[in-house]
Amino acid sequence: xxxxxxxxxxxxxxxxxxxxxxxxxxxxxxxxxxxxxxxxxxxxxxxxxxxxxxxxxxxxxxxxxxxxxxxxxxxxxxxxxxxxxxxxxxxxxxxxxxxxxxxxxxxxxxx
Amino acid sequence: xxxxxxxxxxxxxxxxxxxxxxxxxxxxxxxxxxxxxxxxxxxxxxxxxxxxxxxxxxxxxxxxxxxxxxxxxxxxxxxxxxxxxxxxxxxxxxxxxxxxxxxxxxxxxxxxx
Numbered sequence: 613x614x615x616x617x618x619x620x621x622x623x624x625x626x627x628x629x630x631x632x633x634x635x636x637x638x639x640x641x642x643x644x645x646x647x648x649x650x651x652x653x654x655x656x657x658x659x660x661x662x663x664x665x666x667x668x669x670x671x672x673x674x675x676x677x678x679x680x681x682x683x684x685x686x687x688x689x690x691x692x693x694x695x696x697x698x699x700x701x702x703x704x705x706x707x708x709x710x711x712x713x714x715x716x717x718x719x720x721x722x723x
Numbered sequence: 724x725x726x727x728x729x730x731x732x733x734x735x736x737x738x739x740x741x742x743x744x745x746x747x748x749x750x751x752x753x754x755x756x757x758x759x760x761x762x763x764x765x766x767x768x769x770x771x772x773x774x775x776x777x778x779x780x781x782x783x784x785x786x787x788x789x790x791x792x793x794x795x796x797x798x799x800x801x802x803x804x805x806x807x808x809x810x811x812x813x814x815x816x817x818x819x820x821x822x823x824x825x826x827x828x829x830x831x832x833x834x835x836x
Contacts, residue, residue: 616765645824654727654814654827655766700765704822710756710779711816711825713765 614639616703618714626722628690633717635701636683642704644677644684645711649698691721725749727828729815735834736805743801744831748817755798756825757790758814759783766814772798773821805835 616637625631635644643662647655659668661677661684668675672695674687684701698718702711728747736742748755753774758766769788770780774795784790787805792798802809812832816825 618765643822647827652830652832654729654816654830657824657826660824702765710768710771711758711766713758713767715763715765 614641614703614712616701616712616714618699618701618717620717621715622718622720624720624722625691627692631688631691631719633686633699633719634683635685635714637703638682639703640681641712642681644681645702645704646675646684646686647700647702649700649716655700655702688719691719693721693723695719696721727815727817727826729813729828729831731831732829733832733834735836737836738807739804741801741803742805742833743799744813744815744833746798746800746815746817746828748796748798748815749819749826752817752819752826753795754818754821754823754825755792756816756818757798757800758816760812760814760830761810769800802833805833807835809833810835 619634645660646658649655659675664679664681666677672689676685698716700716701714730745756771757769760766770790772792775792787803790800812830814830815828818825
């Protein structure tokens with residue numbers, strides 16, 4: 613069974629600080645996605661990484677896929693209150709591509 | 724808006740009642756997925772369709788759950804004899820092809836009293 617562990621599960625920081633969220637597994641994934649979810653809404657895709665070692669940037673967000681395609685990280689620079697939300701990593705395996713999700717990191721950015 | 728839509732957005736029911744949810748995927752998306760998300764957890768896979776064929780079901784999908792996609796377009800998820808443990812957000816996602824990005828709908832929040 614493929615599992616994804618996210619850490620930390622909760623993070624509360626001040627506006628302007630930097631943060632990193634981790635997503636780890638003992639399994640290899642063919643791709644890994646990061647989603648952001650607002651209360652009462654479905655997850656919204658932020659990025660997909662598919663190549664080991666790949667780094668993608670989305671404004672102040674930097675995503676990295678581990679060389680062995682077993683882990684990923686999300687780094688936010690100069691966090692803003694608008695970054696508040698639930699961040700989910702999800703791994704796609706071979707074949708059916710059903711997603712395996714981590715339990716999420718609930719991020720709160722305080723003004 | 725041409726995203727994934729789900730109805731109803733909220734459903735409150737009494738234990739033992741049957742409920743049905745509907746998902747309309749993005750037009751021409753062949754793959755349709757159902758996930759369940761309980762409070763404080765990430766979504767968990769329930770089942771998926773390739774066009775009208777249901778190709779995989781999770782062990783989470785007990786006999787009380789049934790999903791259909793009769794014409795390869797919209798899908799329904801029915802829960803019979805609901806239990807309090809069925810309370811969750813039920814999410815639908817669609818993708819054009821198996822390896823493509825899955826786009827999620829807003830979900831249906833079910834509360835079983």
